[in-house]
Amino acid sequence: MKARVHVMLKDGVLDPQGEAVRHALGSLGFDGVGGVRQGKVIELDLADGTSEKTVREMCDKLLANTVIERYDIELA
Amino acid sequence: MKARVHVMLKDGVLDPQGEAVRHALGSLGFDGVGGVRQGKVIELDLADGTSEKTVREMCDKLLANTVIERYDIELA
Numbered sequence: 716m717k718a719r720v721h722v723m724l725k726d727g728v729l730d731p732q733g734e735a736v737r738h739a740l741g742s743l744g745f746d747g748v749g750g751v752r753q754g755k756v757i758e759l760d761l762a763d764g765t766s767e768k769t770v771r772e773m774c775d776k777l778l779a780n781t782v783i784e785r786y787d788i789e790l791a
Numbered sequence: 792m793k794a795r796v797h798v799m800l801k802d803g804v805l806d807p808q809g810e811a812v813r814h815a816l817g818s819l820g821f822d823g824v825g826g827v828r829q830g831k832v833i834e835l836d837l838a839d840g841t842s843e844k845t846v847r848e849m850c851d852k853l854l855a856n857t858v859i860e861r862y863d864i865e866l867a
Contacts, residue, residue, distance in 0.1 A: 721832055736833065739853055745845065747838025756797055756832040757812065762823025769821065777815055 716763050718770050719789045722779045723754035754784075792839050794846050795865045798855045799830035830860075 724730050730752050737751040757778055759770070770788050779786040800806050806828050813827040833854055835846070846864050855862040 723832070723834070733833070736854070740849060743849075743852055745849055747841060749836035749838070751836070752834045754832045754834070756799070756830045757809070758799070758828045758830070760825035760827070762825070765823060773816060773819075773821055776819055778812070 716761050716765060717791045718759045718761055718765070719791070720757045720759070720770065720774060720778055720786055721754060721789075722757065722774075722784050722786045723752060725783055725785050728783045792837050792841060793867045794835045794837055794841070795867070796833045796835070796846065796850060796854055796862055797830060797865075798833065798850075798860050798862045799828060801859055801861050804859045 733751040733753040736753060737748055740748045740751070759773075761770070767788060767790060770790070774786045774788070775781060809827040809829040812829060813824055816824045816827070835849075837846070843864060843866060846866070850862045850864070851857060
């Protein structure tokens with residue numbers, strides 16, 4: 716089975732990477748780009764039957780810094 | 792409107808970040824993690840009516856290195 720985890724900075728946490736992308740898009744002539752947030756996506760190949768709880772544990776222990784980041788999990 | 796872009800290394804391109812995550816998950820006692828790929832997710836606030844073609848241009852020009860990365864776009 717596969718799991719896909721999105722890790723994004725929480726709202727209110729400054730995102731300099733996203734800000735740099737927004738600025739660069741403006742410089743390239745793309746108008747109307749209001750805001751950009753950049754995060755990570757992690758695709759995991761897991762043993763069949765791995766529970767969402769286990770994936771959540773992986774996120775809490777390693778994949779995300781829950782002080783400043785939020786994550787969401789898609790199992791497929 | 793919002794757009795979400797996923798940028799992942801193409802299959803066959805070595806992903807040291809993903810490999811490090813896989814190794815670390817093993818060290819933490821998570822068994823059955825076969826493979827891990829790490830990529831970027833970019834959330835864009837765009838002016839209403841921005842076409843997918845425009846977002847594709849942003850990807851080709853700035854957001855992804857299409858030599859080694861593939862991207863996919865979700866508009867919402």
